[in-house]
Amino acid sequence: MPQPEKQSGNATLFIAGKSWLHRLHPFNKLLYILLTGVIIYAGPKGWPVEVFLITLNGIMALTGGVFTAAWRLLWRSLLPLTLFMITIHGFLHADNRIILFSFGRLHFYQEGFVFAINVLLQLNAVLTASLLFVFCTHPADLISAISQAGWPPSLAYLLSSPLLLLPLMHTRIRTIQAAQRSRGLDSEGNFFKRFLALFPLVTPLVLGALVEMEQRSIALEIRGFNAPGPTTSWRTIADSTGQQAARWTMFFLIILLIIGRIFR
Amino acid sequence: MQIRLENIIFRYSAGVPVLNDISLDIKKGERVALIGHNGSGKTTLAKHLNGLLRPAAGTIRIDGRKTDTESVARLSGIVALLFQNPDDMIAKRRVWDEVAFGPKNLAYPEGRIKILVAESLALFELLPLQDCNPYDLGYSERKRVALASIIAMDTPILVLDEPTAGMDPREIVLLTGALEKLREDYKTVIIISHDMDFIAELVPRVICLAGGKKRFDGLVRQAFQDQSLLAVCGLLQPQIVRLSTYFRQTEPALTPVEFLENWQRRAK
Amino acid sequence: MARPEILKSKFSSVTLALIAFAIVLNMATGQLVSLLKLPIFLDSIGTILVGILAGPIAGGLTGLLTNLLWGLISSPVAAAFAPVAMVIGVIAGLCARYGLFKTCWLAIISGLIITVFNAIVAVPIRLYMFGGITGSGADFITAYTLALGKDLFGSVVITVFTSNLLDKVATALLAWSIVKALPERTANRLSRVKSATT
Known part of the structure; x- marks a missing residue:
């Protein structure tokens, strides 16, 4: 691919x-x-x-x-x-x-x-x-068009929020790299060592975000994402x-x- | 180990310098605070000490040796760096394994790792939690895990970025105890913090940064008396200093104990 | 115009937030591991995670939307491979449903199964849209097998399989280890976790 x-x-x-x-x-x-x-x-x-x-x-x-x-x-x-x-x-x-x-x-x-x-x-x-x-x-126009056409708002959410989250994720990635390298993570060893180094890099990224996400999904509930009825947009x-x-x-x-x- | 920075300049790509001509000396076993408002260059400076960032100009010497060609992996055995958010580093399923991660990377012998991990866990009262999943613990407990895992690396120099953030008073007492232990072991500790009360009580020397420049380097008492310096650096006086100034104590107190001593002296 | 049936089924807000996060994870994780210089892209880590945590439909949707969004913001070529990404999510979800993410070894087997299905969908796209060549390093494998006398179809199958094997197995292993390390609190909310891995 x-x-x-x-x-x-x-x-x-x-x-x-x-x-x-x-x-x-x-x-x-x-x-x-x-x-x-x-x-x-x-x-x-x-x-x-x-x-x-x-x-x-x-x-x-x-x-x-x-x-x-x-x-x-x-x-x-x-x-x-x-x-x-x-x-x-x-x-x-x-x-x-x-x-x-x-x-x-x-x-x-x-x-x-x-x-x-x-x-x-x-x-x-x-x-x-x-x-x-x-x-x-503009991605925002596509997303608005999708919600105006009466597609479920969840689709608009799934297309728009990743674009907002991406820059935050890039910042976090740089911090995690720096944090683990500071703790002596071997990023230049042999193939097997570098393969093992994948785990301490990926795990904090996912777990930290999943814990945070729980709170976000609560926020979504409050915003009435699953509420029935037509949605309006700006x-x-x-x-x-x-x-x-x-x-x-x-x-x-x-x-x-x-x-x-x-x-x- | 002695740290010596000479005329450090650092900028991201072609922008304004984030660090502008910074020079300083820190002696072995000293405890120093790095203060200044957000974006003043504190964390950027800290990242220069273990090679995560390299200066555009100037030199960094640790124990007289230039570090600009040393890899981060090698420097990690000399300078340990605590990051603000514990969730940026916690990667293991057990607290014990998390704390042992650094020492294992530094290839310490098995026996030494066990002792270091046990000692660090004890410092933060984490021994009963050593088999827990760190993510099942609360945020401040994870912060303690992060602190323990940095101290377990047993490096001669430690840089702690906002160690008190998110901690309750009881946990701050644990941190104070850990700092005492580090002093006994003759380790150099650099603390980056917004917690002025904590600094006033525990750190004798402060370095203030503002706009990437060093504005002050001296005794904490002097720094907190200098209103114009505090204004430039966007800092507030610690509560105890404000209280002591309010009562016109000649020598402003840095700790509640000092305040009471001043108070009793005046009463006599 | 007809709306796909998938989108009518309502996902809970937890699942929605999980999918959104997983899409970003797919897009960004490659940068995280770039410092290790491994022949691994990890661009389906989020897809496989959602497959395990929220089932094949959510997993497939994650993959599909990742590549469509990618096509939108950086490289339209990625959108052509959206069906491949979708199948990865569906297969990961099915593997989890049939207990193939319970242990480390089973996770490796899941990685192999995903590699096979990845090839089944990717090979025709690569063959008919791209004439077997995509302008990436993997083309050297195609060139090599062609030079050995294989036909284009065989060469592309070998290329797709070998260039994805390590990536998909590593991704499946990572996803398994992350799900294992999930805090109980989060695991309880995503109730599927327990049935998938224990």
Whole structure:
């Protein structure tokens, strides 16, 4: 499983702005990612579709004012992938037959190269669609949209409170590391010793927080989290009939594509 | 062991210095308090003593030896550091194991570990609780476990960050007893605290920090008489000093006993 | 639009707070152990803990939401692996339900079972979305097995299995030791603990 980059603090990728992409209802942007994914993996195959979607996403990013940021993030996350993908498949793909060029006895093949480019294009299309969402949607807006749509408030809580807790957790982690190192914890010994050192680092983090959490859950009870009846919120997310229509259209397109894929 | 800090400067990345040109000397066996309001650099300074933080400039010597190339793991056998919140360090299922954690890391022989743990537990009246799960105990009991586990490391230098926070008066008496024992063993103890009453009674020398600079280094009596210094450092006079000043005692008292002595002297 | 059935079942506030905390734990624990330089990510420690403490549904939800949130705040690629994280939580919950977190050795077996199910879900995603390559260090294993003449599917299975084995076993062991060390007070509130580990 790939490791997402560990960012310290509460750094979300959101970029403040007032463009149409920012004002668009979060569900529309989410459904667009889903639609892109379904087109790519269940819809018509072939590079023209992928290139079209990537270009479309690029234009949208431009009009939303997040093109440079998206470009940079794409480079950062796709460059290592691209290098590994092209070299590994170009040299080692099982279907390799036609040699494109050779370094001595090492041969670089066409089949592997085409396969790698195809995978990269597909990934690019989905990734750019999700970047449109991530860069132009404040997490708080998504959470408000979820509660306004009548989803259970517990879901909004589960999505929002981790974002608030994360910076606190990072601070505590630094303190625990410092505390255990001060007590002579061996973090540079052999593999087995370092493995054993996991326990005194992780245990205080979890136990300390669990004890504290008991109190938090009491606080939640008082705030009436499980109370029946509709909840109200401060932030309101603008919606329109047009946007609703777009949502349903995308929804039906997704269903159609999936049905089409099953009966193909 | 003697501690000597020379012109220590420390900053987080490119910000304003958190420690700005701090120099000080602490003799072997001395008991010193480090005071100042939140963010004055006390804890940051403490973390320099065992290598958790490294100064941007300046040198730290312990017993004449520079410590800037020594690892935290090695320095942990010389300087023990108590962190404010016991829950940041408690990791074992038994109180006894928790207190033995430090000495075991320092690879002391089995027999010595047993003696050190038993002594430290006794200092804080934890012997009857030695088989308990620390997290089944109350907060102040966990604080005592944390203190015992630091003292059990038997290091020549101890730095205690807010040792009295969350403790009741009876437990503070236990802590006072432990400090006496450390003095008898000729250990250097540095106490970081907001508890001015505790400091006035127990610590002869204070070092005040404000904005990362050393503002005062001297006798506790002098510090608590200097109103402008206390204002700069955001500190309040201990209750007994205020009471004694209120009654215009010529030499302000630092302990209830001193106050009564002054009182009787005047009555004569 | 239809709401997933899972979200309709009401969790108690204790469980909700536990899940929220576990999500943060998944996101942050990697940083805690980075100083040990072990080939371990521990990004499912919270998921497995919730699985043991609050059952398979809560565990699955923890994993799913962790990766979706991760996708939201740092790297959209993580969201693609949300189903994998979800399965880890569900399997951990089921292992606990059938008594596989009672002792240290059983916890290791649970870690192995989780590794197998992790591979069952992760391999297709890795294969079809990423062409078997994800731009991480594990790709060297894929390259090596490909060079030995294995096909892509076999190579990816081997890669996913080997790069997760130590992590999942270590995570299961850690989760077991933490649940064992829970104070009685907390353990009583999370009533499942007793049936899962004793």
